[in-house]
Amino acid sequence: MTNDVVITLVDRTNYHLFQPLLYQVATCGLAATDIAQPIRAILSEHTNLTVLLDKVEGFDLANKHVVLDGGPLKYDYLVLALGGQTGYFGHAEWEQYAPGLKTLDDALRIRSRVLLAFERAENEMNTAEHDRLMTVVIVGGGPTGVELAGSFSELTRTVLDREFRRIDPTQARIILIEGGPKILGHLPPELSDSALRQLEALGVEVRTSTQVKNISEGQVELVGGEIIQAGNILWAAGVSASPLTKKLGVPLDRGGRVKVNPDLSLPGHPEVFAIGDLAAVLQANGKPVPGVSPAAMQMGQHVARILTQEIRFQASPADRPAFKYHDKGTMATIGRSAAVAVLGPIRLTGFPAWLVWLVVHIFFLVGFRNRAAVMFQWMYSYFSFRRSARIITYLPRQAGDRPQAEGGAPVGLGFGSFNAAPAPTPPR
Amino acid sequence: MTNDVVITLVDRTNYHLFQPLLYQVATCGLAATDIAQPIRAILSEHTNLTVLLDKVEGFDLANKHVVLDGGPLKYDYLVLALGGQTGYFGHAEWEQYAPGLKTLDDALRIRSRVLLAFERAENEMNTAEHDRLMTVVIVGGGPTGVELAGSFSELTRTVLDREFRRIDPTQARIILIEGGPKILGHLPPELSDSALRQLEALGVEVRTSTQVKNISEGQVELVGGEIIQAGNILWAAGVSASPLTKKLGVPLDRGGRVKVNPDLSLPGHPEVFAIGDLAAVLQANGKPVPGVSPAAMQMGQHVARILTQEIRFQASPADRPAFKYHDKGTMATIGRSAAVAVLGPIRLTGFPAWLVWLVVHIFFLVGFRNRAAVMFQWMYSYFSFRRSARIITYLPRQAGDRPQAEGGAPVGLGFGSFNAAPAPTPPR
Numbered sequence: 126m127t128n129d130v131v132i133t134l135v136d137r138t139n140y141h142l143f144q145p146l147l148y149q150v151a152t153c154g155l156a157a158t159d160i161a162q163p164i165r166a167i168l169s170e171h172t173n174l175t176v177l178l179d180k181v182e183g184f185d186l187a188n189k190h191v192v193l194d195g196g197p198l199k200y201d202y203l204v205l206a207l208g209g210q211t212g213y214f215g216h217a218e219w220e221q222y223a224p225g226l227k228t229l230d231d232a233l234r235i236r237s238r239v240l241l242a243f244e245r246a247e248n249e250m251n252t253a254e255h256d257r258l259m260t261v262v263i264v265g266g267g268p269t270g271v272e273l274a275g276s277f278s279e280l281t282r283t284v285l286d287r288e289f290r291r292i293d294p295t296q297a298r299i300i301l302i303e304g305g306p307k308i309l310g311h312l313p314p315e316l317s318d319s320a321l322r323q324l325e326a327l328g329v330e331v332r333t334s335t336q337v338k339n340i341s342e343g344q345v346e347l348v349g350g351e352i353i354q355a356g357n358i359l360w361a362a363g364v365s366a367s368p369l370t371k372k373l374g375v376p377l378d379r380g381g382r383v384k385v386n387p388d389l390s391l392p393g394h395p396e397v398f399a400i401g402d403l404a405a406v407l408q409a410n411g412k413p414v415p416g417v418s419p420a421a422m423q424m425g426q427h428v429a430r431i432l433t434q435e436i437r438f439q440a441s442p443a444d445r446p447a448f449k450y451h452d453k454g455t456m457a458t459i460g461r462s463a464a465v466a467v468l469g470p471i472r473l474t475g476f477p478a479w480l481v482w483l484v485v486h487i488f489f490l491v492g493f494r495n496r497a498a499v500m501f502q503w504m505y506s507y508f509s510f511r512r513s514a515r516i517i518t519y520l521p522r523q524a525g526d527r528p529q530a531e532g533g534a535p536v537g538l539g540f541g542s543f544n545a546a547p548a549p550t551p552p553r
Numbered sequence: 554m555t556n557d558v559v560i561t562l563v564d565r566t567n568y569h570l571f572q573p574l575l576y577q578v579a580t581c582g583l584a585a586t587d588i589a590q591p592i593r594a595i596l597s598e599h600t601n602l603t604v605l606l607d608k609v610e611g612f613d614l615a616n617k618h619v620v621l622d623g624g625p626l627k628y629d630y631l632v633l634a635l636g637g638q639t640g641y642f643g644h645a646e647w648e649q650y651a652p653g654l655k656t657l658d659d660a661l662r663i664r665s666r667v668l669l670a671f672e673r674a675e676n677e678m679n680t681a682e683h684d685r686l687m688t689v690v691i692v693g694g695g696p697t698g699v700e701l702a703g704s705f706s707e708l709t710r711t712v713l714d715r716e717f718r719r720i721d722p723t724q725a726r727i728i729l730i731e732g733g734p735k736i737l738g739h740l741p742p743e744l745s746d747s748a749l750r751q752l753e754a755l756g757v758e759v760r761t762s763t764q765v766k767n768i769s770e771g772q773v774e775l776v777g778g779e780i781i782q783a784g785n786i787l788w789a790a791g792v793s794a795s796p797l798t799k800k801l802g803v804p805l806d807r808g809g810r811v812k813v814n815p816d817l818s819l820p821g822h823p824e825v826f827a828i829g830d831l832a833a834v835l836q837a838n839g840k841p842v843p844g845v846s847p848a849a850m851q852m853g854q855h856v857a858r859i860l861t862q863e864i865r866f867q868a869s870p871a872d873r874p875a876f877k878y879h880d881k882g883t884m885a886t887i888g889r890s891a892a893v894a895v896l897g898p899i900r901l902t903g904f905p906a907w908l909v910w911l912v913v914h915i916f917f918l919v920g921f922r923n924r925a926a927v928m929f930q931w932m933y934s935y936f937s938f939r940r941s942a943r944i945i946t947y948l949p950r951q952a953g954d955r956p957q958a959e960g961g962a963p964v965g966l967g968f969g970s971f972n973a974a975p976a977p978t979p980p981r
Contacts, residue, residue, distance in 0.1 A: 138944075138945065139668060139672060139943075139944060139945045140943075140944040140945070156584040156585070156586040156587070157584070157585075157944065157946060158584040158941055158942040158944055159584070161944045163716075163943045163944065165713075165716035165717070166716060166939065166943065169715050169716045172718075175718045175719075176716075176718075177675070177676060178669075178672040178673075178675075178676070178945075179676065195676050229944075229946060230946070233946070240567060241606075244567060244606040245606075247605070247606075248605060248606070248607065248623050285593075287597050288591075288593035288594060288597045288604075289593070290600075290603045290604075291603075494930075494933050494937070494939065494941050495941075497929065497933075498926070498929065498930075498941070501925065501926065501929065502922075502926075505922050505925070509922070511594065511922065513586055513922050513923075513926070514586040515567075515568075515591045515594065516566075516567060516568040516585065516586055516589045516591065516657075517566065517567045517568070517606075518585060518657060518658070518661070
């Protein structure tokens with residue numbers, strides 16, 4: 126019966142990425158393969174499902190086909206789950222100086238660039254440049270910004286602390302900049318305050334009510350004129366929907382999200398749905414459904430239920446229920462034994478919040494191997510104060526990088542802006 | 554006392570790579586971080602040792618300094634352990650079509666390219682192109698070639714077998730080409746024959762006494778005129794020393810190795826040593842010391858002993874002992890429960906050889922975490938017939954690749970030579 130339905134899943138990568146742990150790849154805690162699973166492996170049991178590695182170029186909603194790089198793909202129903210990307214509020218030019226964290230590539234690039242800055246600092250005799258290399262600025266005090274700031278601060282204070290001879294990694298400055306009056310502004314004020322105290326205890330400089338005016342190579346200019354020099358600037362301030370939504374020809378909100386009907390279908394196209402970070406939809410209380418992974422999963426289940434009703438039981442599209450978001454809670458981790466969590470009426474901070482965070486994230490991670498591997502890494506890090514994925518692998522080209530040698534150096538170490546320091550002679 | 558000696562370790566990567574397991578990263582069995590450890594972490598206890606991430610540009614042996622990208626580095630003693638690179642016997646132009654396996658970057662590139670070829674085959678309607686994409690040619694029947702061939706064959710036959718809908722991964726052709734009459738020619742003939750049988754049982758086509766005449770994009774031309782079309786061609790036929798040896802101004806052998814004195818020092822430079830794949834040195838029986846990791850480790854210990862004698866006990870360079878290589882055995886793995894091993898008078902094949910191989914490799918892997926992680930992965934793969942690191946991450950540019958979109962597609966999927974196949978319409 127269900128084999129009458131033929132499902133084609135198109136993705137431009139061959140893996141499903143568990144985004145909530147992406148910051149751990151960026152901060153050397155986990156390997157890329159720990160949070161990614163081949164889509165084919167996850168879905169191999171479903172014989173009526175075909176996986177295609179391909180790139181979506183556009184849509185022809187009138188003729189019901191998706192335009193792929195490899196050719197057109199016809200459909201009866203189409204579910205769009207294209208996700209989001211880092212949003213720069215109209216300052217796309219900042220991206221090259223302040224990368225965001227949405228893909229595995231982003232995470233590996235950030236990991237390599239931050240580690241490389243410390244390596245350069247070790248070899249740098251100029252004090253100002255040394256200080257700049259030892260500074261990481263994170264723009265955006267939402268969950269991703271808080272997680273990155275806490276995790277980088279721990280990396281410098283408990284992992285790298287005894288490994289350098291000339292620099293003192295514990296003196297690294299990790300600066301978290303938030304435009305609003307509070308970090309984690311979506312949480313109750315007492316949890317937001319607790320998160321602030323926990324971050325400061327880790328040595329993070331938190332600057333709230335602080336707006337960024339401009340970002341250029343290695344420096345952040347604040348509204349008010351102050352300039353912060355930094356070896357690494359990371360952007361965690363905004364998310365917008367995939368730019369492919371612009372090719373749908375339907376109304377979008379400011380973040381590029383599709384203004385879907387209450388059943389999550391596109392206006393005028395009951396056979397097309399948009400879910401996840403792609404969909405702009407309101408809760409019963411008039412607030413927008415937040416762009417978090419539980420909401421995306423609930424949307425997926427909602428659309429699957431509608432399709433089952435209509436395909437298997439010939440239900441009428443007129444009878445479709447509206448999507449209802451069930452807020453099961455929210456949490457953010459700050460570091461070792463440090464987190465905040467809201468679970469219905471329960472509010473947790475510190476170790477209990479951190480424990481809940483651990484359990485929930487292990488539970489939702491896809492695949493037995495990844496669960497076991499991540500659990501092992503976390504236990505190892507917890508007891509040894511070490512991190513396992515501290516290798517500088519590759520650095521995709523960025524503005525100012527020296528072109529990579531063909532077949533020469535094994536990895537582009539990005540020495541482009543590396544100052545020829547005075548000879549690092551052994552002190553004898 | 555020992556703190557009077559100041560040691561500077563220079564490397565262009567920040568990690569120590571366990572090369573014997575590199576083929577497992579290329580064949581999706583292990584993550585890059587499982588076989589790499591940060592050099593700083595390994596050596597953090599040694600307070601008289603400084604680690605520098607830098608690139609060697611040249612040498613000034615007369616004035617006793619190494620020319621680094623970051624400036625000159627003076628020395629009293631210099632130990633060169635620059636390692637080797639893939640050698641193409643004067644056909645450097647083959648590298649772009651047939652990458653070798655010496656670095657983590659190489660391994661990640663090979664992994665992505667082989668997985669991508671199967672993804673493309675799934676979407677390919679042209680039979681000849683489909684067959685080409687499903688073919689992997691490995692040139693060179695030494696340990697690396699045998700390990701790659703066995704491991705790729707297992708990947709297609711036991712891991713990918715149920716995950717595709719249009720192609721049958723078990724029909725993939727894995728072809729191992731060896732110029733000499735036997736694979737693993739350095740082993741006793743009966744072990745070489747056993748390896749051949751074990752490879753053929755895994756479905757590998759082994760072609761011995763077969764010379765390659767030319768390699769171009771996607772095809773290998775053999776002496777005799779036969780042409781093999783292949784989606785992936787891997788080169789495991791030769792190793793030469795780091796090209797930096799040419800800058801030393803001392804006599805080299807055909808492979809670019811330094812013709813060192815019996816104590817491993819450079820002719821005319823008793824204060825400079827070359828060890829590992831860099832050193833051409835003879836055994837007592839007149840044969841060259843093989844370029845294997847036990848030999849390299851013994852050379853390191855030999856030079857360390859000489860330096861300790863001369864620095865701590867003022868021994869005379871005239872009293873230096875000659876390096877003696879102790880051959881403790883040799884082994885090669887072919888696949889699950891399949892290997893060959895020589896340990897002094899003992900010769901093993903199949904499961905016992907494989908077990909010895911496992912134990913030795915876990916033992917020499919650096920770091921508790923990596924040992925535990927690799928052991929876990931192997932147990933997992935053994936019982937589940939799955940491989941954990943099957944993700945297509947990045948592909949450094951190669952001839953024929955489409956330029957990567959700036960900030961667009963998250964990873965360069967290398968669709969450059971991707972044929973626009975007929976529409977992959979669901980078969981309904």
